[in-house]
Amino acid sequence: MPISDDRMRPYRSVLYIPGARERALEKARGLPVDAIIFDLEDAVAADEKTNARALLSRVLSEADYGPRARIVRVNGLDTDWGADDIAEFAGAAIDAILVPKVGAPADLDAVAGRVPDVPLWAMMETPGGMLNAAAIAAHPRLAGMVMGTNDLGKDLGARFRPDRLPMLTSLQLCLLAAKAHGLIIVDGVYNAFKDDEGLKAECEQGRDMGFDGKTLIHPAQIEITNAAFAPSDADVELARRQIDAFEAAKRDGQGVAVVDGKIVENLHAATARQILARAEAIAERAI
Ligand SMILES: CC(C)(COP(=O)(O)OP(=O)(O)OC[C@H]1O[C@@H](n2cnc3c(N)ncnc32)[C@H](O)[C@@H]1OP(=O)(O)O)[C@@H](O)C(=O)NCCC(=O)NCCSC(=O)C[C@H](O)C(=O)O
Numbered sequence: 001m002p003i004s005d006d007r008m009r010p011y012r013s014v015l016y017i018p019g020a021r022e023r024a025l026e027k028a029r030g031l032p033v034d035a036i037i038f039d040l041e042d043a044v045a046a047d048e049k050t051n052a053r054a055l056l057s058r059v060l061s062e063a064d065y066g067p068r069a070r071i072v073r074v075n076g077l078d079t080d081w082g083a084d085d086i087a088e089f090a091g092a093a094i095d096a097i098l099v100p101k102v103g104a105p106a107d108l109d110a111v112a113g114r115v116p117d118v119p120l121w122a123m124m125e126t127p128g129g130m131l132n133a134a135a136i137a138a139h140p141r142l143a144g145m146v147m148g149t150n151d152l153g154k155d156l157g158a159r160f161r162p163d164r165l166p167m168l169t170s171l172q173l174c175l176l177a178a179k180a181h182g183l184i185i186v187d188g189v190y191n192a193f194k195d196d197e198g199l200k201a202e203c204e205q206g207r208d209m210g211f212d213g214k215t216l217i218h219p220a221q222i223e224i225t226n227a228a229f230a231p232s233d234a235d236v237e238l239a240r241r242q243i244d245a246f247e248a249a250k251r252d253g254q255g256v257a258v259v260d261g262k263i264v265e266n267l268h269a270a271t272a273r274q275i276l277a278r279a280e281a282i283a284e285r286a287i
């Protein structure tokens with residue numbers, strides 16, 4: 001399984017900012033998010049698209065977003081704005097271009113041909129995209145996937161449910177595809193941005209499924225999300241004990257240790273080391 005160079009960078013909280021909102025673009029420079037999606041697509045009205053592109057281009061060339069990953073979501077190439085958006089940001093100092101509504105690898109080919117160097121990320125948000133998730137994840141230029149659960153819910157005719165039952169197959173298809181190809185994958189947004197309990201539950205579900213983090217629409221969602229997707233103190237403490245116990249077992253010529261009544265084998269020790277590396281990467285971030 002190829003592992004992207006980006007794999008250890010934290011992507012717990014990935015905040016959308018509408019590209020036309022100058023105040024929000026400025027505010028984000030001080031927010032404790034791991035990544036920002038500067039949006040030119042659905043968060044920008046048609047008559048604002050050209051202004052938003054120019055504003056974002058200026059802001060990204062002048063402003064310092066520190067360690068936060070900078071991802072620009074462009075409009076689709078089937079719209080009036082997509083080609084100009086891509087041309088504007090193809091040479092920009094950003095971490096990725098996020099392509100909306102990717103349905104097949106050909107959608108990424110079309111953008112890759114216009115963007116020689118910047119990594120591509122894919123919005124996974126259409127029924128066709130779900131069925132082609134494995135082929136999309138295998139695209140050589142793809143580094144990350146973002147679940148677009150609003151568009152997907154619309155196309156599926158699904159209702160919102162706190163347990164996300166109507167979404168689970170889609171979420172898991174994309175997770176399988178992303179993990180098989182060593183991609184970053186972040187969960188969809190939680191629309192009710194004043195409902196902390198609902199957000200927490202959805203974060204915990206996404207984290208338990210294996211997502212690297214969650215996309216957000218409002219600063220009020222950051223703290224809960226960062227906490228949910230970071231290893232807890234208890235996770236770190238257990239990981240250390242598992243590694244110590246496994247190393248001791250190996251020294252005694254054993255392949256299995258037991259910690260808190262559960263076996264620890266090579267694979268569990270590997271997971272424990274990943275937890276420690278993740279905790280370290282988050283601690284180093286200190287935004
Ligand atoms: C939802 C909002 C419209 C709410 O905006 P507003 O009423 O201005 O919120 P507040 O007054 O509570 O804002 C408080 C301060 O926070 C700043 N702010 C607000 N939102 C953001 C943000 N996203 N990033 C940075 N800063 C933000 C305000 O400027 C206030 O600052 P201050 O002046 O200092 O007090 C709004 O939050 C919003 O527009 N959110 C983003 C919506 C969006 O991006 N939607 C598109 C992405 S979702 C999607 O498309 C997913 C996918 O494609 C799918 O299909 O699922």
Ligand SMILES: [Mg+2]
Nearest residue numbers: 042125148151
């Ligand atoms: Mg969408």
